[in-house]
Amino acid sequence: MATIYDVAKKAEVSSKTVSRVINGDSKVKESTRELVLEIMRQLDYRPNQQARQLRLGGKSGIGLLLEDPDSGYQTRFQSAMLHAAMEAGRYLSVELFTHLQDNWKTHLSRFIKDSNISDLILLPTQCDFGPLRDFLRENNVNCVLISPTHLDNDFVSIAMDERLAAREITEYLINIGHRKIAHISGHPDHAASLLRRQGFYEAFEKHNLPRPRDEYVVQSDFQFKTGLKIAEELLNTDDLPTAIFACNDETAAAACSAAHKRGLRIPEDMAIVGFDDVYLATAIWPSLTTVRQPYLEMARRSISVLAHMREKSSESDVQLRHVLPYSIIERESSSLSPKGEI
Amino acid sequence: MATIYDVAKKAEVSSKTVSRVINGDSKVKESTRELVLEIMRQLDYRPNQQARQLRLGGKSGIGLLLEDPDSGYQTRFQSAMLHAAMEAGRYLSVELFTHLQDNWKTHLSRFIKDSNISDLILLPTQCDFGPLRDFLRENNVNCVLISPTHLDNDFVSIAMDERLAAREITEYLINIGHRKIAHISGHPDHAASLLRRQGFYEAFEKHNLPRPRDEYVVQSDFQFKTGLKIAEELLNTDDLPTAIFACNDETAAAACSAAHKRGLRIPEDMAIVGFDDVYLATAIWPSLTTVRQPYLEMARRSISVLAHMREKSSESDVQLRHVLPYSIIERESSSLSPKGEI
DNA sequence: AACTAAATTGTCATCGATGTCATTTTAAAT
DNA sequence: ATTTAAAATGACATCGATGACAATTTAGTT
Numbered sequence: 024m025a026t027i028y029d030v031a032k033k034a035e036v037s038s039k040t041v042s043r044v045i046n047g048d049s050k051v052k053e054s055t056r057e058l059v060l061e062i063m064r065q066l067d068y069r070p071n072q073q074a075r076q077l078r079l080g081g082k083s084g085i086g087l088l089l090e091d092p093d094s095g096y097q098t099r100f101q102s103a104m105l106h107a108a109m110e111a112g113r114y115l116s117v118e119l120f121t122h123l124q125d126n127w128k129t130h131l132s133r134f135i136k137d138s139n140i141s142d143l144i145l146l147p148t149q150c151d152f153g154p155l156r157d158f159l160r161e162n163n164v165n166c167v168l169i170s171p172t173h174l175d176n177d178f179v180s181i182a183m184d185e186r187l188a189a190r191e192i193t194e195y196l197i198n199i200g201h202r203k204i205a206h207i208s209g210h211p212d213h214a215a216s217l218l219r220r221q222g223f224y225e226a227f228e229k230h231n232l233p234r235p236r237d238e239y240v241v242q243s244d245f246q247f248k249t250g251l252k253i254a255e256e257l258l259n260t261d262d263l264p265t266a267i268f269a270c271n272d273e274t275a276a277a278a279c280s281a282a283h284k285r286g287l288r289i290p291e292d293m294a295i296v297g298f299d300d301v302y303l304a305t306a307i308w309p310s311l312t313t314v315r316q317p318y319l320e321m322a323r324r325s326i327s328v329l330a331h332m333r334e335k336s337s338e339s340d341v342q343l344r345h346v347l348p349y350s351i352i353e354r355e356s357s358s359l360s361p362k363g364e365i
Numbered sequence: 366m367a368t369i370y371d372v373a374k375k376a377e378v379s380s381k382t383v384s385r386v387i388n389g390d391s392k393v394k395e396s397t398r399e400l401v402l403e404i405m406r407q408l409d410y411r412p413n414q415q416a417r418q419l420r421l422g423g424k425s426g427i428g429l430l431l432e433d434p435d436s437g438y439q440t441r442f443q444s445a446m447l448h449a450a451m452e453a454g455r456y457l458s459v460e461l462f463t464h465l466q467d468n469w470k471t472h473l474s475r476f477i478k479d480s481n482i483s484d485l486i487l488l489p490t491q492c493d494f495g496p497l498r499d500f501l502r503e504n505n506v507n508c509v510l511i512s513p514t515h516l517d518n519d520f521v522s523i524a525m526d527e528r529l530a531a532r533e534i535t536e537y538l539i540n541i542g543h544r545k546i547a548h549i550s551g552h553p554d555h556a557a558s559l560l561r562r563q564g565f566y567e568a569f570e571k572h573n574l575p576r577p578r579d580e581y582v583v584q585s586d587f588q589f590k591t592g593l594k595i596a597e598e599l600l601n602t603d604d605l606p607t608a609i610f611a612c613n614d615e616t617a618a619a620a621c622s623a624a625h626k627r628g629l630r631i632p633e634d635m636a637i638v639g640f641d642d643v644y645l646a647t648a649i650w651p652s653l654t655t656v657r658q659p660y661l662e663m664a665r666r667s668i669s670v671l672a673h674m675r676e677k678s679s680e681s682d683v684q685l686r687h688v689l690p691y692s693i694i695e696r697e698s699s700s701l702s703p704k705g706e707i
Numbered sequence: 708a709a710c711t712a713a714a715t716t717g718t719c720a721t722c723g724a725t726g727t728c729a730t731t732t733t734a735a736a737t
Numbered sequence: 738a739t740t741t742a743a744a745a746t747g748a749c750a751t752c753g754a755t756g757a758c759a760a761t762t763t764a765g766t767t
């Protein structure tokens with residue numbers, strides 16, 4: 024394993040000069056730079072990260088906290104982060120985290136200190152846990168919040184417009200002819216639940232249609248199991264809705280199951296749409312029409328914002344709120360002839 | 366941030382002594398050890414990992430290579446690794462890896478060198494990619510293979526008995542009265558496919574039952590989409606099987622969809638069982654009876670074996686093959702009154 | 708009390724990089 | 738040709754830990 028000294032010796036320059044080349048320092052004569060680069064290539068030299076970081080006091084990894092790594096949303100987001108990190112030549116350190124663990128503070132500081140990360144990414148809903156925010160603020164952790172409920176001038180947030188997306192997918196249902204549309208909404212503590220429901224109602228207002236009756240708007244909690252029970256209750260009526268907008272794909276999958284149980288065909292008898300575009304959306308039949316979160320874009324933006332923040336540190340030219348564009352993916356669960364991609 | 370010198374000064378000992386305490390060196394008087402520990406606690410001292418590793422030439426993270434982070438199996442395994450790593454006070458660095466990428470070697474060496482990992486964990490099917498194994502061998506990477514197809518005296522493998530599990534779940538179907546059982550098998554390149562099919566046949570032999578006819582044993586590739594098509598073909602007959610053993614849960618989910626499409630009730634008209642026990646197994650209706658892979662146990666074992674290997678290095682007392690016990694989880698897809706847990 | 712071996716502790720160099728500041732080289736200006 | 742400022746390079750200390758080995762303390766023996 025070649026070191027900076029091996030390179031220096033072979034190139035007949037000082038280690039400092041090699042260091043300058045590595046770090047793109049401008050004060051190196053072009054000819055020596057090329058020489059050094061050539062030797063580095065010959066020796067297949069790569070800087071020792073530990074030494075580098077010891078000196079710089081820095082770490083280089085990106086930390087991602089997961090509350091439930093099996094959840095579709097978190098899996099998808101992580102997947103996107105892995106791609107984005109690869110593009111940026113960085114590495115991802117993943118850690119389980121729940122504020123329910125009583126020693127979460129110790130646990131988190133250990134992770135931050137010991138695991139070689141310089142930045143942290145927080146997903147919903149932990150990004151809205153107050154004491155966690157205080158902790159991050161106090162410890163000056165370089166982080167971004169993904170789709171937080173509460174905005175805050177101390178933290179950069181990266182999100183999509185949930186309400187608009189909800190409105191748009193509801194309008195889509197209206198446009199293909201549905202009028203009796205039900206909505207299964209998510210966990211009440213989750214900001215997304217409220218926003219998505221608001222968007223749902225807005226679609227009707229915008230089209231000058233009557234607000235759906237209250238029995239058509241029910242409360243679940245984003246989970247399949249609960250969703251199944253709720254959907255069964257919802258469909259236990261003679262006056263069935265012709266479409267359901269579920270708060271997320273898991274719940275939409277549950278709605279499909281409930282509909283099938285009751286002998287309804289999808290989408291002929293009932294259209295069902297979800298939200299998030301997780302793996303599950305294409306691992307069931309029929310595949311789900313849904314709103315695709317801009318996972319990859321969010322991941323890329325997170326990385327670039329974090330880097331920017333680390334440089335500018337406390338300067339004020341860091342954009343605080345980032346809103347990225349979503350898209351609607353049409354699949355089998357709402358249309359006999361899907362136009363969208365898989 | 367307190368350093369070893371701060372501790373040494375306050376405790377009025379040398380930094381070396383503090384170092385000894387940190388590393389559990391025996392040659393420290395009990396009283397001084399306690400004193401030092403107390404001061405460490407007071408200052409909330411934690412060793413600087415970079416410095417430590419610079420000196421020790423070591424890294425501390427565990428690397429996990431994922432080919433498809435959205436796949437149920439990989440998600441579940443990662444999830445288990447996160448738990449096991451937490452228990453062991455270690456951290457997980459996750460990286461996308463596919464040998465289809467043409468510069469996979471560079472990519473992998475960079476990951477290993479730059480991302481602070483000391484160990485590597487390989488999942489199927491990349492653990493069976495020959496050139497990758499050669500690379501790991503040549504570069505002396507400390508790693509374990511999870512459920513590899515090809516055994517090899519240079520690598521430690523951690524697996525479950527796929528064939529026995531397949532046999533057992535087939536026997537379960539036989540025991541609850543099924544005789545006409547179909548099997549949708551996995552991708553032919555995947556060792557698990559063969560083993561699971563073998564196990565399937567063995568169950569019939571053991572019970573002195575005729576081998577299922579060839580039309581009942583079809584080939585898919587572990588993916589939902591393919592599985593759906595195959596299952597539809599399988600069920601497009603008048604002489605329906607009464608049960609299906611699918612090679613994995615995704616395929617079982619596809620079989621459920623195909624059955625529903627054809628108006629069959631599960632499990633009344635047809636029982637369906639899967640394999641792996643991934644998230645999907647309980648995110649569809651009916652929930653799937655399946656074989657639970659010993660994810661957590663595999664993860665824990667991986668960590669302990671890796672640590673052991675690093676110590677013993679080339680010594681021969683490292684157990685090469687580890688086979689861990691699976692379990693069968695009975696759920697709604699095969700039984701009207703499931704006995705198993707969720 | 709003196710001696711010795713064992714137990715404990717300390718000194719200093721080192722890992723591989725970068726920062727500070729001094730030194731040398733280069734090129735432009737007189 | 739000499740001076741001078743700028744550009745390029747290098748010497749050395751440093752980051753926070755541990756290893757090798759030296760020095761000291763302790764306790765046991767005679």
